[in-house]
Amino acid sequence: MKLAHVADTHLGIRQYHRQTPSGINQREADVAHAFRAAVDGVAEARPDAVVVAGDLFHAVRPTNAAIVFAFRQLQRLREALPDAPIVLIAGNHDTPRSTETGSILRLFEELGVDVATDEARRFVYPGLDLSVLAVPHQALMSPARPSLRPEGDEGRRVLLLHGEIEGVFPFDRSSAEYGGAVVGLEALAPSEWTYVALGHYHVQHQVAPRVWYAGSLEYVSPNLWGELVDEADHGLQGKGWLLADLDRGTVERRRVPLAREILDLEPIEADGLSAAAVDALIQERVAGLPGSVADKIIRQLVQNIPRHVARELNHAAVRALKAAALHFHLDLRRPEIHRLVGVGAPGRRQTLPELVRTYLAGRPLPAELDREAFIRLGETLMDSVERDLAGT
Numbered sequence: 113m114k115l116a117h118v119a120d121t122h123l124g125i126r127q128y129h130r131q132t133p134s135g136i137n138q139r140e141a142d143v144a145h146a147f148r149a150a151v152d153g154v155a156e157a158r159p160d161a162v163v164v165a166g167d168l169f170h171a172v173r174p175t176n177a178a179i180v181f182a183f184r185q186l187q188r189l190r191e192a193l194p195d196a197p198i199v200l201i202a203g204n205h206d207t208p209r210s211t212e213t214g215s216i217l218r219l220f221e222e223l224g225v226d227v228a229t230d231e232a233r234r235f236v237y238p239g240l241d242l243s244v245l246a247v248p249h250q251a252l253m254s255p256a257r258p259s260l261r262p263e264g265d266e267g268r269r270v271l272l273l274h275g276e277i278e279g280v281f282p283f284d285r286s287s288a289e290y291g292g293a294v295v296g297l298e299a300l301a302p303s304e305w306t307y308v309a310l311g312h313y314h315v316q317h318q319v320a321p322r323v324w325y326a327g328s329l330e331y332v333s334p335n336l337w338g339e340l341v342d343e344a345d346h347g348l349q350g351k352g353w354l355l356a357d358l359d360r361g362t363v364e365r366r367r368v369p370l371a372r373e374i375l376d377l378e379p380i381e382a383d384g385l386s387a388a389a390v391d392a393l394i395q396e397r398v399a400g401l402p403g404s405v406a407d408k409i410i411r412q413l414v415q416n417i418p419r420h421v422a423r424e425l426n427h428a429a430v431r432a433l434k435a436a437a438l439h440f441h442l443d444l445r446r447p448e449i450h451r452l453v454g455v456g457a458p459g460r461r462q463t464l465p466e467l468v469r470t471y472l473a474g475r476p477l478p479a480e481l482d483r484e485a486f487i488r489l490g491e492t493l494m495d496s497v498e499r500d501l502a503g504t
Contacts, residue, residue, distance in 0.1 A: 113240060113268060116154045117354040119165035119311035120328035121147045122205065124178030127332075128409075128439045136177070138438060142371040143170075144181055146329040149368045150353050151185045155192035157355055157366070160240055162189065162196055165311025165326060166203025166249060166274030168217065179216060183223070190223045197237050202229045202248040203274040203311055204291040228272075232258040241267040242358075249274050252293035261301045268358045271300065274311040277319050297323075306358050315342045316352065322361055326354045329368050334492065337376050337411050372438060374409045375401065382417035383447070387424035390414060394442070398433065405433055411441040419446060468494050 127139035154162060169178060189198065202217055207230070215229040226235045228246035236243045243266040251258055252275050262269040276292035277300075292312045297320060300308055308323040316327035329351050333339045343349060352367040377397040382390050394412055398405060410433075414422075422444050433440040472487045 113161075113242070113358045114157070114159040115270065115307060115309070115356045115358055116157060116159040116162040117165065117307075117309045117324065117326045117356055118150055118154065118162070118329070119274075119309075119326040119353075120167045120203070120314055120332070121150075121164075122167055122170040122328065122330070122332040123147060123182050124174040125170035125332050130438050140178075143330045143332060144178075145371050146351065146368050147182075147185055150329050151189050153366050153368065154353065155189060158193065159355060160196055161237070161242060161244075161270075162193065162198045163244065163246075163270065163272045163309045164198070164200040165272055165309050166201050167205045167311060168200065168203075170205055170332070172206065172208045172216075174216065179219070183219065186220055186223050186225060190225070197235065197240070197242070197244070198223075198225045199235060199244050199246050199272055200225050200227050201246045201272055201274055201311070202227075202250065204249045204293075207249045234263065236264065236266065242270065243268070244270045244272055247271070247273045247275075249293060252295060260295070260299050262304050268306045269304075270358070271305050271308045273300075273308065276312055277310065277323075277325075280317065280319055280325075281313060307356050309354075309356075314339055315346060316348055316354070316365060317346055318363070322356075324354055324356070324363060327351060329353065330370065331374050331409075336374060336409075340374065340376055372407050372409060375411070377401075377410060377412045379413040379415055382414050382421065385417075385421070387421050387426075390417065390421065391426045391429065395429070405437040405440065407438050409439045410437050411443055413443045413445065415445045416447045417444050422446075465491055465494050 122143055125140060125143055126137040130138040132138055132141050168182060186198070200217060200220060202215055206215065206217055208215060217227050217229050221227055226233070226244075226246070228248045228251075230248060230250040232245060232247045232251045234243060234245050243262075243264050245260070245262065247258060247260065252273070260271060260273070262271070273295070274292070275295045278294050278296045300323065302308055302320045302323045305322065308319075310319065310323065310325045313325045314328035314331075314333045315325065317325045319325065331339055331351070350367050351370060352365055355364040355366055356362070380390060380393045380397070385393075394414075397412060430440070430442050468490050469487055472490045
């Protein structure tokens with residue numbers, strides 16, 4: 113028996129400022145293209161069941177266009193696989209902050225999709241000798257977290273869950289999604305499940321035997337450059353979904369074609385270089401690309417560049433690159449400055465990020481919030497602001 117495992121589609125996401133001729137944000141269109149291609153691939157593979165592991169939408173209140181698009185694609189999938197169960201759970205992006213706010217995901221029950229939005233639900237399909245325990249984000253965030261151990265005597269038991277498996281995400285969380293519920297691997301009881309289908313981490317990854325993250329269908333992480341690094345660390349290139357054979361215990365990676373290239377150019381070490389020398393290296397990196405920069409998403413990291421050198425760069429040339437590419441990010445990093453302060457024994461003045469971390473570490477928080485995740489989010493936002501200021 114085969115199971116299609118799809119996750120983290122993030123329909124409706126908007127990035128950068130380019131629009132399609134019809135007025136849709138270009139990255140929103142790219143993400144829709146990836147989901148359409150995934151539906152095509154799943155329909156062609158003809159699995160016995162399909163699970164969608166959360167974050168179908170990028171926002172709790174997606175646009176009407178995103179809702180209609182998702183409905184039509186799931187309708188196509190239902191028509192192509194009329195007898196296959198389709199199970200959908202809500203991820204952190206799909207989950208309203210107020211329990212009084214309803215979830216748009218219930219709409220897809222009209223198509224015969226089994227949906228879990230706030231509480232864990234167990235779906236049983238006797239004809240397939242299959243049960244699916246569907247655990248959405250909100251259920252994991254509840255003080256009364258549900259048991260993640262299988263029940264029933266079905267021969268095939270699947271756990272569908274949207275969360276952060278402890279110890280899996282990169283240490284610096286460079287490509288990780290914030291806001292996920294942390295779950296220990298032992299709590300999953302992985303050896304007791306036929307398959308565990310995970311969502312939330314955007315890189316395809318096998319956590320344990322028969323325990324998999326499907327990854328996202330497009331690059332939609334807060335730091336997609338870190339996502340590229342994570343994929344390289346896992347020996348991956350590109351995006352897709354998973355086709356699991358529940359009886360044999362095998363998993364196939366199924367690729368989804370991307371709408372455009374996403375490139376991270378070789379970093380430039382600017383220590384001791386003039387602005388003209390840095391400009392020349394930027395142009396050299398760009399000239400080394402296969403083809404032009406047109407419609408690509410590109411980052412050029414420049415390390416240890418003093419503020420006065422950054423100001424003297426040829427920003428007209430940078431603007432030309434930004435105009436040609438879908439997005440060209442000149443990521444300027446200033447040198448870390450150490451200062452001596454105080455009376456008597458010398459000490460180092462804290463940098464602004466360090467001050468932010470110290471403040472957040474002592475700030476009162478609700479008991480349900482993970483302090484370290486809160487601090488990391490603050491550091492990421494601070495880093496983003498500093499980069500934007502350096503590039504202006």
